[in-house]
Ligand SMILES: C=CC1=C(C)c2cc3[nH]c(cc4nc(cc5[nH]c(cc1n2)c(C)c5CCC(=O)O)C(CCC(=O)O)=C4C)c(C)c3C=C
Ligand SMILES: [Fe+2]
């Protein structure tokens with residue numbers, strides 16, 4: 654019997670601390686915020702940032718942020734728990750569809766389980782084909798590109814490189830738009846009456862977008878497609894950007910300022926959805942579902958509903974399963990055929 658070709662799928666997300674404690678958050682933030690893709694700058698600008706990071710940011714921010722993590726922590730970080738559920742759900746779905754299904758794993762760019770150790774583990778186990786699906790539908794140099802960087806560094810040390818593909822983006826994938834639309838419709842059936850749907854995306858510094866990061870265009874396209882499918886009229890939906898970090902200008906309009914403004918204009922009832930997050934995490938559960946709710950209500954708003962991320966819902970697992978077929982179908986059909994051929998031998 655000839656050796657079967659082994660294919661792995663890695664669902665990759667950003668990463669999250671090991672524990673909701675200042676020391677674990679400091680470790681996570683050090684790794685994350687030292688990445689030159691996340692905080693850009695060369696020469697003196699880089700040296701200045703590293704000095705600020707090590708003296709101010711890593712002294713004070715972990716204390717504040719650990720408390721926020723503690724407020725949403727379950728047995729584990731929600732992001733890691735949800736990533737595990739997404740992996741298990743995709744594995745189940747692929748096992749129903751393929752004779753010789755690929756094996757599904759998780760990997761985080763920062764923190765545990767790390768993407769690079771995962772690649773090393775899988776190469777050691779003989780996987781010749783790996784498809785990485787980032788949990789970011791919209792490409793950004795700050796999130797998706799670090800996955801390419803880790804893969805490139807991993808390959809650099811290998812005589813025979815592993816066949817690795819990365820799904821660059823799926824911001825306009827019809828099944829992804831349908832999945833988002835379904836989650837909004839489902840919410841509206843249970844809780845009708847919102848005057849506006851706010852589509853809040855994680856921001857990036859405006860400078861990165863001005864230099865060519867396509868992220869904002871992809872966010873706007875996701876919003877336009879979703880509004881079209883939901884048949885929303887102008888004025889019934891808005892794209893905003895959340896999670897500013899540092900003193901520079903970020904993508905506008907800002908979510909919190911927009912909520913204050915529209916509440917001041919008399920809007921009372923809104924729904925908020927976060928299409929850049931496929932898994933709930935600190936930025937949705939604390940910043941959007943709690944902090945921004947307070948912002949809206951203090952400014953006169955009355956009904957504020959956060960529509961949860963797609964997480965491991967079947968409609969999102971269908972998106973992932975479609976991406977596997979579209980971008981790794983040739984590997985799978987080969988191994989499935991191989992399997993059948995070896996049974997016949
Ligand atoms: C310069 C800083 C940052 C950029 C650029 C950035 C881009 C970016 N981030 C996400 C998704 C997530 N970010 C999360 C947390 C988080 N993000 C930053 C900073 C930048 N993000 C920080 C410092 C933190 C940690 C929390 C804090 O200190 O405020 C998370 C949540 C992780 C979790 O554990 O739950 C996600 C997810 C995207 C999509 C993005 C650009 C497109
Ligand atoms: Fe972030």
Ligand SMILES: [Fe+2]
Pocket residue numbers: 840841844845847923924957958
């Ligand atoms: Fe609602």
